[in-house]
Amino acid sequence: MTAITTSPDPLPARAARDSFWTRIAAELAESIARGIYPPGQRLPSEHALAEQFGVNRHTIRRSLASLSSQGLLRVTQGSGTYVEEFAVDLVLAKRTRHHQSMALAGMRGALRVLASSTVRATSAQARALQLPARSTLLRLQVLGEAEQQPLHISERFFPLPRFEQLDAVVRETGSITAAFAAHGVHDYTRHESRITAQMPEPEVAAQLRQPAARPVLFVESVNVDTEDVPIEFARAWFAGDRVTLTVTHDE
Numbered sequence: 001m002t003a004i005t006t007s008p009d010p011l012p013a014r015a016a017r018d019s020f021w022t023r024i025a026a027e028l029a030e031s032i033a034r035g036i037y038p039p040g041q042r043l044p045s046e047h048a049l050a051e052q053f054g055v056n057r058h059t060i061r062r063s064l065a066s067l068s069s070q071g072l073l074r075v076t077q078g079s080g081t082y083v084e085e086f087a088v089d090l091v092l093a094k095r096t097r098h099h100q101s102m103a104l105a106g107m108r109g110a111l112r113v114l115a116s117s118t119v120r121a122t123s124a125q126a127r128a129l130q131l132p133a134r135s136t137l138l139r140l141q142v143l144g145e146a147e148q149q150p151l152h153i154s155e156r157f158f159p160l161p162r163f164e165q166l167d168a169v170v171r172e173t174g175s176i177t178a179a180f181a182a183h184g185v186h187d188y189t190r191h192e193s194r195i196t197a198q199m200p201e202p203e204v205a206a207q208l209r210q211p212a213a214r215p216v217l218f219v220e221s222v223n224v225d226t227e228d229v230p231i232e233f234a235r236a237w238f239a240g241d242r243v244t245l246t247v248t249h250d251e
Contacts, residue, residue, distance in 0.1 A: 024053050025063040032072055032083055042080045043073070068211060076209060084241060088146055092219070093248040094189045097177055098144055109146035110174030114153075114207075116140050116167045118160065125157050128222050128233040136160045140167060142176075143207060144236075151243055153207045154236035163231070180231070188231060191222040195245060200237055208239045215240050 031037050044052070049060045064081055067073045074082045090101045098111055121135045129135075137157045144152040156176070158166055162183065169179035180188060198218045205212040217238040225231050238245065 020053075020055050021059045021062040021066070024049075024055070024060065025066045027053075028063060028067060029072060032067075037083050039083050042082050045080070069214060074209060075211070088151060088242060089244045089246055090151070090238070091246050091248055092190065092193050092195075092221075095187075096190050096221075099175060099177070109144065109151070111170060111176060112143045112145060112174065113167065113171045114141045114143055119157075121157070125233055129157065129159055129230045131159060138163055138166060140170065142170070149242065150208050150239065152236050152238040153204055154234050156232055156234045158232055159230075176232075185225050185231060188223050188225050191224045191228075191230065193247070194220045195247075197240070204237045208237065210239055210241065217243065217245055219245070 028037070028043075037043060043049070043064075046057045046060045046064070049064075050057045053060070064073060064075070068075055068081075072084060074084050076082065088101075098109055101109070117139050119137050119139045121129065121131055121133065121137050123133060125131075125137065126133050126135055129137075138160050140156045140158070142154050142156055143150055144154065163179075166179045166183060169182045170176060173179065180186075196218050197215045200208070200210075200212060200214075200216045202212050204216065205214070208216065210216075217240050219234075219236045219238065221232075221234050221236070222230055223232040223234075
């Protein structure tokens with residue numbers, strides 16, 4: 001009679017390996033909750049954590065990736081893994097101002113111009129700004145920060161020649177409101193905001209310092225002057241793990 005041999009069942013070993021990274025992720029999350037690793041602190045290296053828990057670096061990497069996807073950690077290429085520092089509640093109201101939103105949150109914040117150019121309006125941009133097709137616009141790529149942390153990145157479009165010096169004022173002051181005032185617009189309001197969730201492009205994820213696999217909040221908005229004339233069309237991507245958007249209707 002021929003003996004029948006069976007190979008060991010690999011499933012228990014695989015389950016054990018899987019339990020290692022989930023247990024380590026749970027222990028690290030507990031350490032973060034207890035303040036052992038406070039907000040903003042860099043975690044020990046993957047090598048150090050592997051030695052601490054007696055596992056290989058691949059297991060540690062899987063644990064850190066899980067916590068990062070939950071918004072507890074931020075991985076900065078070439079620097080390390082950090083505990084996320086804060087979540088900011090930004091208000092989208094009839095009068096939405098970055099500086100005021102930061103002040104209400106007890107933080108300092110500013111807008112930083114990353115790039116500027118002159119472009120021809122697409123059909124969507126022309127429609128939003130109530131301009132003829134292919135009108136000339138000023139395009140600003142702007143990063144919104146709080147306490148040196150990126151909160152949102154945006155593309156903002158302004159009619160030309162009305163706002164031809166707006167770029168220089170925003171670079172100097174870090175404020176769209178100040179730039180509008182320098183062009184004679186001393187008050188403006190939000191006409192509409194459209195909010196959706198989406199996966200970010202790699203460039204957006206890199207600017208927000210977040211994984212490309214983590215969703216962002218995408219907002220399209222139009223601002224108008226006191227004569228109800230559109231003066232800005234914006235597309236903004238907000239870091240979903242650092243920002244809560246509150247829409248108010250009391251103005």
